[in-house]
Amino acid sequence: MKPGYYFWSGDIAAAEGAIFAGCRFYAGYPITPSSEIAERMALRLPQVGGKFIEMEDEIGSIAAIIGASWTGEKVMTATSGPGISLMNENIGLAAMTEVPIVIVNAMRGAPSTGLPTLVGQGDLMQAKWGSHGSYEIISLYPDSVQETFDLMVDAFNYAEKYRVPVLFLIDGMLAHMYEKIYVPPEDAVERIERKRPTKPPGEQLIYEPDEDLIPPMPRIGEGYKIHASGLTHNEKGYPELTPQAQERLIRRLNDKIRKHAEEIWKVEEYRTDNADVIVVAMGSNARAVRTAVDEARKEGIKAGLLRPITIWPFPYKYIEKYAVDYIVAEINYGQIYHKVKEYASGNVELLPKMGGELHTPQEILHALRRYKK
Amino acid sequence: MISAGKKSTMELLREEVESLLRIDRLPHVWCPGCGIGITLNAFLRALIRAKIDPNKTVVVSGIGCTGRAAGYVNMDSFHTTHGRAIPFAVGIKFARPELNVVVFSGDGDLFAIGGNHFVNAARRNHDILVIAVNNFTYGMTGGQHGPTTPTGAYTTTTPYGNPDRPFNIPHLAISLGAPYVARWTTYHLMQLQNSIYTALHRKGFRVIEVISQCPTVYGRRNEMKSPLEMMEYFRKFSVRKDDATFDEMELTYNGRIVVGVFRDVQGIPTYEERYNDIIRRAQK
Amino acid sequence: MPQKNAPPKKRGTVKIMEERCKGCWYCVNYCPTKVLVVSPRLNSKGYHPPELKEEPPDKVCIACHLCELFCPDFALVVEELK
Numbered sequence: 017m018k019p020g021y022y023f024w025s026g027d028i029a030a031a032e033g034a035i036f037a038g039c040r041f042y043a044g045y046p047i048t049p050s051s052e053i054a055e056r057m058a059l060r061l062p063q064v065g066g067k068f069i070e071m072e073d074e075i076g077s078i079a080a081i082i083g084a085s086w087t088g089e090k091v092m093t094a095t096s097g098p099g100i101s102l103m104n105e106n107i108g109l110a111a112m113t114e115v116p117i118v119i120v121n122a123m124r125g126a127p128s129t130g131l132p133t134l135v136g137q138g139d140l141m142q143a144k145w146g147s148h149g150s151y152e153i154i155s156l157y158p159d160s161v162q163e164t165f166d167l168m169v170d171a172f173n174y175a176e177k178y179r180v181p182v183l184f185l186i187d188g189m190l191a192h193m194y195e196k197i198y199v200p201p202e203d204a205v206e207r208i209e210r211k212r213p214t215k216p217p218g219e220q221l222i223y224e225p226d227e228d229l230i231p232p233m234p235r236i237g238e239g240y241k242i243h244a245s246g247l248t249h250n251e252k253g254y255p256e257l258t259p260q261a262q263e264r265l266i267r268r269l270n271d272k273i274r275k276h277a278e279e280i281w282k283v284e285e286y287r288t289d290n291a292d293v294i295v296v297a298m299g300s301n302a303r304a305v306r307t308a309v310d311e312a313r314k315e316g317i318k319a320g321l322l323r324p325i326t327i328w329p330f331p332y333k334y335i336e337k338y339a340v341d342y343i344v345a346e347i348n349y350g351q352i353y354h355k356v357k358e359y360a361s362g363n364v365e366l367l368p369k370m371g372g373e374l375h376t377p378q379e380i381l382h383a384l385r386r387y388k389k
Numbered sequence: 390m391i392s393a394g395k396k397s398t399m400e401l402l403r404e405e406v407e408s409l410l411r412i413d414r415l416p417h418v419w420c421p422g423c424g425i426g427i428t429l430n431a432f433l434r435a436l437i438r439a440k441i442d443p444n445k446t447v448v449v450s451g452i453g454c455t456g457r458a459a460g461y462v463n464m465d466s467f468h469t470t471h472g473r474a475i476p477f478a479v480g481i482k483f484a485r486p487e488l489n490v491v492v493f494s495g496d497g498d499l500f501a502i503g504g505n506h507f508v509n510a511a512r513r514n515h516d517i518l519v520i521a522v523n524n525f526t527y528g529m530t531g532g533q534h535g536p537t538t539p540t541g542a543y544t545t546t547t548p549y550g551n552p553d554r555p556f557n558i559p560h561l562a563i564s565l566g567a568p569y570v571a572r573w574t575t576y577h578l579m580q581l582q583n584s585i586y587t588a589l590h591r592k593g594f595r596v597i598e599v600i601s602q603c604p605t606v607y608g609r610r611n612e613m614k615s616p617l618e619m620m621e622y623f624r625k626f627s628v629r630k631d632d633a634t635f636d637e638m639e640l641t642y643n644g645r646i647v648v649g650v651f652r653d654v655q656g657i658p659t660y661e662e663r664y665n666d667i668i669r670r671a672q673k
Numbered sequence: 674m675p676q677k678n679a680p681p682k683k684r685g686t687v688k689i690m691e692e693r694c695k696g697c698w699y700c701v702n703y704c705p706t707k708v709l710v711v712s713p714r715l716n717s718k719g720y721h722p723p724e725l726k727e728e729p730p731d732k733v734c735i736a737c738h739l740c741e742l743f744c745p746d747f748a749l750v751v752e753e754l755k
Contacts, residue, residue: 041484043476067483072509076476079469079506083449083480085466091480109470225450236465236481237488239444243411243460245468254414255460256469276428360431397753399738415693416746421720422697426745434742528734578742616697 021200024350026190027094029197031056031162033168034092036199039064039118040088040206043057045073045078045099048132049191050122053094055109060145063207064360071202074099077105078119085115086242088210090172094120097139100146100183108147108281110388111269113244114223114231116175116210120184122191123299125371135188135348136371137299143183144328150266152273154280155191155328157185159302167325174210174280179230180270185327187347189300192325223252223265229272239348281331287313288320293387294338295355295367296322297345301374305345319384327352335359343367343383345375401670406430407435411463418457420528422616425455425600426574428522431578432493433462435585446489449478451503455495456604472503475510477519486516486661489589496523497535500556504536510532511565511594516659518588518595521558524603532606541642542608551642559651560635562596569595570652574623575602577648584650593659600646613645685736687725693748696720700740700749708734715719723747 024032031053035043042057045049054070061068069082071077073093095103100121110117110311126138143155155172158164175182211232213220217239223280225231231251234240247255248262273280284302286296287309297305302323308371312319322338324331330352336359337341341379344353345367353366367383369375398562419425436446443464448460452471458465469477474494482490482596492499499507499521510517526544527533534544534551537558542551560572569591573581581599588595602608602619613619624644630637631649638647675728681703687700687709694716701723726737736753 039482043483059671062664062668065668065672069479069483069660071476071479071665072505074474076479076506078507079473079476080480080483082469083467083477084484085480086465087482087484089482091484105470106473156449236447237445237485240465241444241463242465243468245460246470247468290562363413397736399736399741399751403738403741403750411745415688416695416718419745422699423745426747430742430744430747509705578739582742588691616699617702620699620702 017199018379019199021310022197022199023194024161024187024197025052025192026161027052027122027192028056028343029165030094030168030184030186031060032307034118034172034197035060035064035066036165037090037169039066039090039092039172041081041084041091042066042093043069043071043077043084044093045071045077045095047099049124049188050094050096050120053120054128066136069318074097074102075106078103080081081117082110082115085117085218086236086244090116090176092120096122096124097126097136100139100142101173104146106155108149108151110165111147111151111153112180113206113232114179114248114269118171118175118182118184120186123185123187131372134372135190135347135374136299137187137301138351138371139185140327140346140351143185150270152270153181153183153328154273154326155183155185156282156325157299157327158190158325159299159323161190161193164190164195164198165199165267169205170282171205173206176210177208178274178276179210179233184293185299187299190308193300215366217241221251223328224251225268229268229275230255242286280326280329281334282325283331283334284325285321285334286321286322288322288338290318291320291338292318293341293384293389294320294322294341294344295343295380295384296352298324298327298352301347303373304377305380307377308384311377311381312384315385315388318322320386324352330355332359341365341387345380347371347374400623402434404439405582406433409433409437409443409463409494411461414461417461419454420605420620421603422602423454424599425458425522427575427578428520428581428599428601429458429461432520432585435582435589439585439589441489441589442613445487447478447481447491449474449481451498453495454524455522455638456498458493460573461646472498472506473586474498475506475517477647479515480669482513482515482517483661483664490517492517492519495519496521496525496537499526499556501536501588510566511562511567511596512594513660514566514568514657516548516592516661519595519597520585522601523558523598524607526603526607528603528606530597532610539640557635558596558598559637559638561635565673566657567596567634568593568652568657570655571650572598572600572648574600574621574627574646576623576649577628580648587653591653637649678754683736686754687727687734687740688750688752689722689724690748690750691716691722693746694720694722695746696722697745698723699743699745703741703743705737706732706735708732709740
């Protein structure tokens with residue numbers, strides 16, 4: 017895409033951002049409100065020599081991108097809540113076998129079929145805990161079309177660097193909302209590639225981690241005789257069904273993210289200096305909060321906005337940093353609220369909405385007025 | 390032709406089989422007399438004879454007894470999730486069409502939990518060879534009935550006999566347009582090996598069903614208590630009939646097993662080939 | 674092409690990797706010259722592997738390699754005697 021200004025929806029920005037980041041393989045299954053990502057990829061990927069395939073379902077889609085990632089491609093799929101529910105088993109496979117993949121989830125009203133065309137934020141916990149077992153993923157959540165595009169580069173960089181699934185959250189509002197967006201020149205961003213083996217085939221163990229706990233990743237067809245299995249495995253990649261192997265592997269899979277959490281955290285702190293009360297909000301919902309904070313400040317309420325852009329690993333140090341009361345405004349019945357509560361020293365209030373619409377600035381302002389000193 | 394001191398073709402083949410196994414993992418997990426090892430042996434020999442570069446070959450398995458096959462081949466190999474071997478393989482093949490992609494998995498994995506992927510991958514004609522080991526049961530979990538268990542068979546979840554109707558796999562594959570469809574039993578050592586050899590030279594979605602014995606959890610509940618009794622069943626009840634009708638391909642409880650190459654057509658474009666056209670059009 | 678003389682009768686021997694054997698005895702049953710028998714020995718897993726028991730001149734390994742193909746456990750190697 018030529019550098020310059022465009023008028024895009026969040027879905028188009030997600031697709032274009034992925035291509036800009038180096039994504040050349042997409043497998044997906046249409047679902048509202050993410051379908052336009054698939055449509056854009058179908059149009060654009062073959063133009064840049066990439067591959068697009070519409071699979072028979074979401075399970076097939078994620079299986080296909082995991083397979084394709086082993087060939088060295090940067091890969092992506094996109095879906096919405098019901099599709100993530102179907103993909104979860106293979107998100108576990110990608111986490112267990114350390115395969116870089118990016119999954120976009122355009123969150124809609126939920127559970128079940130819910131509100132297909134309307135906004136929701138009910139999948140925040142699912143993003144972290146969707147598959148069975150203790151594992152870490154990375155999850156990012158932008159609040160604008162521009163940030164969707166820009167953050168996609170980070171999503172691929174994280175997936176490649178840490179060999180981990182990245183769940184890229186947008187929401188029904190952001191997915192379908194059009195905004196003016198700037199596409200920078202190709203060389204304006206840093207693109208990270210996965211670490212490649214330094215030893216020749218035969219000497220390189222497939223799952224031998226470096227100092228940073230991340231093993232280099234060979235490609236299919238290079239003679240490394242990769243064996244990857246969702247079973248608990250040792251450094252050779254061979255199944256080893258013992259408590260000792262489980263301890264070693266699962267601890268490392270979690271620690272490789274936890275120990276790098278601060279490099280992964282992205283948080284917007286808006287007017288949080290000297291604040292008495294801070295609203296925690298994410299995605300498109302944070303936009304109303306920004307307006308409400310400005311209004312509240314005019315009324316003499318020392319309000320601020322803390323917007324986690326990295327949802328997982330949860331940027332808890334930012335919550336701990338402020339000795340204030342928190343309001344958590346989210347489009348669900350309390351999810352990130354529990355994480356904030358875990359780390360806040362003051363009072364934490366939940367301002368929920370079940371889905372279908374965002375908070376209005378007035379609703380946020382109304383809640384903030386209770387904190388007027 | 391054997392000259393003194395030189396190794397014969399068969400001896401060299403056996404040596405190469407050894408080099409294509411992860412011998413540090415043997416003995417494998419399969420039970421005494423299990424047919425999966427026989428099928429794996431036939432596959433490796435066919436691959437060697439076909440002179441296909443093992444470094445450009447990928448074996449993808451799902452879950453279950455046959456799902457463990459990927460863990461024993463000394464090539465790029467993936468033990469994926471239950472039912473997902475085919476879409477995983479599709480991703481590999483579509484991303485790198487120059488690779489030789491083989492799905493080696495079981496009947497429950499490919500046709501029950503993974504049935505939708507089988508159907509759609511065959512329809513799209515991905516260039517993948519599927520070796521489907523059919524042992525009539527879910528062996529790894531203890532012998533429950535599956536999508537291929539013959540009607541009337543006894544399993545741990547059909548204690549009064551199986552009321553289900555089994556898949557007719559060749560019929561299914563042919564109806565989906567798969568260009569190469571064959572069925573053998575593990576008794577058909579050379580026919581199976583030759584069939585895999587042929588299929589490795591074909592393009593498109595190739596399906597070879599291998600009727601295999603599970604003496605441990607299937608045979609012993611169905612009047613075939615030992616590996617040998619199961620093998621003898623295959624020997625005595627198999628009939629080769631390449632032009633069999635779909636009805637003749639049906640498998641019945643301890644009944645006749647019609648084997649053969651039921652379909653072998655060439656020239657149907659694969660998905661990967663058709664997508665090359667898409668790339669050309671997109672870049673015009 | 675003129676017919677060649679009948680080839681010399683092939684002879685072989687069977688190398689048995691006893692630790693890989695699981696005692697299905699396909700090899701014993703399907704050996705065309707019946708030179709493999711169940712040995713009284715046990716391997717470490719408790720299976721009786723086969724052993725080669727030839728009775729020349731007729732009951733000998735003819736290096737047909739069939740046991741190699743039947744063996745589900747990759748436990749047999751036929752070596753041809755030249």
